[in-house]
Amino acid sequence: AQKITQTQPGMFVQEKEAVTLDCTYDTSDPSYGLFWYKQPSSGEMIFLIYQGSYDQQNATEGRYSLNFQKARKSANLVISASQLGDSAMYFCAMREGGDDKIIFGKGTRLHILP
C-alpha cells in the first residue's frame, strides 16, 4: 500500500490565487512527521514545511501552511497568493518515528499562470 498519496499529478493555477496541494498518508505509528518539499526545474529539493504528529496547531511558514487533519490522515499544503516562482514539483513526505528514511509521494507538478 502507498504510504503517501498525492492524487493530483498536475495543477494549473492563476497567479495570486491560493492553491491547495493534496496529500494523504498511511501509518500505524503514533509518532511521525510530515514534510513538504519543492523541486524546481533546476532539480534541487527545497524543504518547505514540517508538521509533527503531536502538533496541535497547523504548521505555517510564510506563504505556506499545512492543513493537518489527523483523523483523515491528510496533510494538504496551502500556498497563499501564488507567484510565478512557485511553479515546480511539490512532494509530500513522511518520516515514521524511529525510522531514518523519509518516504516520498509521487509529487504534484504545479504551474502558475500569469
Added chain:
Amino acid sequence: EPEVTQTPSHQVTQMGQEVILRCVPISNHLYFYWYRQILGQKVEFLVSFYNNEISEKSEIFDDQFSVERPDGSNFTLKIRSTKLEDSAMYFCASSESDGDRVEADTQYFGPGTRLTVL
C-alpha cells in the same frame, strides 16, 4: 544560511565504471543520507549514516553501493560497477538528529548529482 553541497552536478560514465559522488553536509549535522530519483519517478531512500556507520539501508542499496565519511566534512557514495539503471539524480541530505525526535529532524537536501550511465 548553511546548506548541503554536492559535487559534481553532472556525471557521465560508462557502464561498469566506478563512480564516487561527493557531499558536504551542513556542518553541525550528525546524520547523513543518500536518496535517488530516477527521471520522472519519486525520490527513494538509499542509506543513512551516523557515527561512521550505516544506520539504515534500503533494498536498493546492495553490494555495489558503499558510503564513507573520509574526513570531517565529506560524505561520499560509491557505486562500484555502474549499470544503466543507476542513471538517476542522487541527493545527499543531512539532519541534526535522527527519527527519535521527529519534531527536530528535518532533512535538508543538497542540489543533487545527475548521474548518466551509458
